[in-house]
Amino acid sequence: LKYRSSLTQLPTQFQGLARLGLALCLCTLFAAPAWCRPDGNDGAPAPGMDRCVQQALDAVNTHQRQFIAPVAAEDALASFAWVEETTTRVWSAAILQAPKASGPDARRAANEGEEAGAKAASPTYFAVFHAWHTCQSDGDHVHPLTFTAQGWRLGPEIPETETGGFRLRDHDLHLAIDVLRQTATIRDSARIERTAATVPPYCMLRLSDTYHVSAFTCDGRATPFQQAGGVLIFAPPAGKTFTVGLHYSGTANHGNGDYIRNDEATFNSYWYPNIARLPATATITAVAPPGWIPVVQGEPVKQGRDADGGAVVTYRNDLPVCWFTVDMGRYHTLSRSVDGHKLTAYLLRDDPAYAGRCLDLLAKALHCYETNFARFPYTRYGVVETRGEFGGALEAYSFATFSARGMLENIPHELSHTWWGGLVPCTYTRSMWDEGFADYSDQLFHRLAAGETSRVDHPAPHTAYGAGFNTVALADAHDTSDGHQSAVGYGKGQLVLRVLEEEIGRETLLRCISAFVANHPRGEAAEWPEFEQTVDRVTGSDYRWFFAQWVDRKGLPTLHLSDLTVQREGKGYRLEGSIEQSGALYRLKVPLLLRTKNGAFQHQEVEVSGVSTHFVLRSDDSPQLITLDPDNILPLTSAEGTSRDLTLRDE
Numbered sequence: 085l086k087y088r089s090s091l092t093q094l095p096t097q098f099q100g101l102a103r104l105g106l107a108l109c110l111c112t113l114f115a116a117p118a119w120c121r122p123d124g125n126d127g128a129p130a131p132g133m134d135r136c137v138q139q140a141l142d143a144v145n146t147h148q149r150q151f152i153a154p155v156a157a158e159d160a161l162a163s164f165a166w167v168e169e170t171t172t173r174v175w176s177a178a179i180l181q182a183p184k185a186s187g188p189d190a191r192r193a194a195n196e197g198e199e200a201g202a203k204a205a206s207p208t209y210f211a212v213f214h215a216w217h218t219c220q221s222d223g224d225h226v227h228p229l230t231f232t233a234q235g236w237r238l239g240p241e242i243p244e245t246e247t248g249g250f251r252l253r254d255h256d257l258h259l260a261i262d263v264l265r266q267t268a269t270i271r272d273s274a275r276i277e278r279t280a281a282t283v284p285p286y287c288m289l290r291l292s293d294t295y296h297v298s299a300f301t302c303d304g305r306a307t308p309f310q311q312a313g314g315v316l317i318f319a320p321p322a323g324k325t326f327t328v329g330l331h332y333s334g335t336a337n338h339g340n341g342d343y344i345r346n347d348e349a350t351f352n353s354y355w356y357p358n359i360a361r362l363p364a365t366a367t368i369t370a371v372a373p374p375g376w377i378p379v380v381q382g383e384p385v386k387q388g389r390d391a392d393g394g395a396v397v398t399y400r401n402d403l404p405v406c407w408f409t410v411d412m413g414r415y416h417t418l419s420r421s422v423d424g425h426k427l428t429a430y431l432l433r434d435d436p437a438y439a440g441r442c443l444d445l446l447a448k449a450l451h452c453y454e455t456n457f458a459r460f461p462y463t464r465y466g467v468v469e470t471r472g473e474f475g476g477a478l479e480a481y482s483f484a485t486f487s488a489r490g491m492l493e494n495i496p497h498e499l500s501h502t503w504w505g506g507l508v509p510c511t512y513t514r515s516m517w518d519e520g521f522a523d524y525s526d527q528l529f530h531r532l533a534a535g536e537t538s539r540v541d542h543p544a545p546h547t548a549y550g551a552g553f554n555t556v557a558l559a560d561a562h563d564t565s566d567g568h569q570s571a572v573g574y575g576k577g578q579l580v581l582r583v584l585e586e587e588i589g590r591e592t593l594l595r596c597i598s599a600f601v602a603n604h605p606r607g608e609a610a611e612w613p614e615f616e617q618t619v620d621r622v623t624g625s626d627y628r629w630f631f632a633q634w635v636d637r638k639g640l641p642t643l644h645l646s647d648l649t650v651q652r653e654g655k656g657y658r659l660e661g662s663i664e665q666s667g668a669l670y671r672l673k674v675p676l677l678l679r680t681k682n683g684a685f686q687h688q689e690v691e692v693s694g695v696s697t698h699f700v701l702r703s704d705d706s707p708q709l710i711t712l713d714p715d716n717i718l719p720l721t722s723a724e725g726t727s728r729d730l731t732l733r734d735e
């Protein structure tokens with residue numbers, strides 16, 4: 085159910101009436117209002133809490149943070165920045181109640197000194213703002229509810245990155261679909277580990293709000309739980325590790341995520357429970373309708389048929405990753421064995437020529453990445469077509485899903501995610517560093533395939549990067565559904581790695597990249613600082629300045645050529661000038677290309693760090709044109725007055 089509230093535009097005295105009208109309207113039209121109390125409360129939330137959450141929801145859906153102020157605790161308003169920044173436009177809300185301590189495990193936990201302290205300070209109620217989200221994008225938002233002298237108020241957000249001291253390490257998932265009803269029925273047996281000495285008296289799992297959990301167990305025993313939107317809460321057992329069992333189902337018809345069509349289905353949007361989207365291993369069993377082929381992450385363990393003749397396959401993925409996909413459909417397949425890997429194209433049409441071209445490209449890219457990054461971790465890789473409303477392509481490490489006809493364009497990028505996202509996982513809760521690496525890999529693959537291009541050539545057409553590149557730092561761009569964040573995460577990410585390649589040399593950069601994969605601790609996610617440490621270690625130098633200016637700081641350099649003079653010097657010419665920086669200062673190696681009257685080209689690199697850097701070029705023939713960054717390697721702003729090419733007066 086979706087609704088967008090416009091209540092906050094009304095004068096205060098009418099808001100109560102309007103809210104009542106809207107509530108009646110919703111009750112008449114729909115089965116449930118957009119926010120609701122959780123099922124099975126021991127005690128219903130206090131009445132004022134309902135009003136607080138309703139008012140907060142109205143404010144949230146205006147996407148203006150200041151409207152939250154009346155219902156937010158004093159220290160909480162800053163943490164509502166997500167209201168203005170996230171890509172989700174329509175939110176729903178629900179109240180979640182923390183479990184009451186009960187049973188021998190909980191009593192034992194309460195007796196353990198420090199834990200009892202944490203328990204006393206823990207909130208009892210939470211407001212969950214939720215919506216369906218595509219993967220690698222937005223998530224639900226959880227704020228504790230506290231009772232103050234002014235009534236119920238929302239506290240500072242419990243961010244999605246907060247694990248609460250728990251890690252979900254392994255899944256045993258089982259997925260079956262009903263094509264006619266477009267529903268998925270899923271169960272999971274997930275192993276959870278305590279990673280902190282002190283934990284709150286509850287554990288929170290996240291799961292797409294599409295799915296309704298109908299049964300929940302802890303270590304095999306039925307256990308009380310609550311679900312509010314995409315958040316599930318329960319009292320964890322006292323043991324170091326425990327296993328939760330979940331049965332859930334939901335309608336899968338979301339564009340760009342989980343959907344079931346009459347000849348195919350894809351699941352890739354939080355169809356599995358997770359904690360902070362952190363990496364986990366998984367055994368996944370998929371049951372396909374008769375005539376459909378399931379495609380699952382990892383290595384095949386078991387294959388069979390159900391009573392209807394549908395394929396039942398079980399795959400094991402021992403590589404801990406953050407993102408799981410299951411595809412299934414009436415595919416036409418073409419397989420080929422290359423260097424010990426089984427490569428398969430799964431197309432929804434019979435087009436062996438196109439499938440063959442996909443496999444040709446796949447084999448070349450795989451060879452390139454194995455040579456330059458690290459060994460490929462699976463025995464197989466698949467490229468799977470979808471005709472659903474799917475934005476581009478999505479990696480799943482041992483295969484990838486592609487919108488129809490988009491395969492050839494995206495295969496090198498998606499395959500590289502087996503290293504960037506697979507071997508080195510990325511949560512997309514802090515940054516999408518892996519997208520910069522994937523675009524860089526794609527570009528490197530094409531450059532290597534084309535052979536080295538000569539530097540003594542005419543200048544490349546210049547690309548100027550607009551406002552989108554200046555809005556967010558690379559270290560903070562994390563939501564792939566956001567246009568500006570994507571421009572930075574993919575585009576600037578790739579360009580910054582290209583600049584690093586120029587700075588330290590390709591061979592050294594590839595050693596850094598291999599070391600990044602080889603030394604990354606399996607089971608953990610990475611961020612830019614881990615790569616920075618690798619670069620420092622491999623080069624034996626301190627590259628803080630590089631990552632500070634390119635990754636931590638938003639924006640791009642603005643450079644101008646100025647004060648150019650040409651003088652005769654002996655038999656030749658002497659060209660002098662300066663490279664000016666405006667705005668934030670960068671430390672750069674700036675390539676210059678000089679074209680002389682006889683058509684010859686001359687390259688020179690100038691190290692730039694201050695506002696103005698003087699340079700001198702000497703040539704035998706009369707200088708005609710000077711170009712800054714002729715190979716278009718430095719990402720520069722399109723600032724007013726930028727001059728990259730200057731035509732010189734003929735002497």
Ligand SMILES: [Zn+2]
Nearest residue numbers: 497501519522
């Ligand atoms: Zn990608």
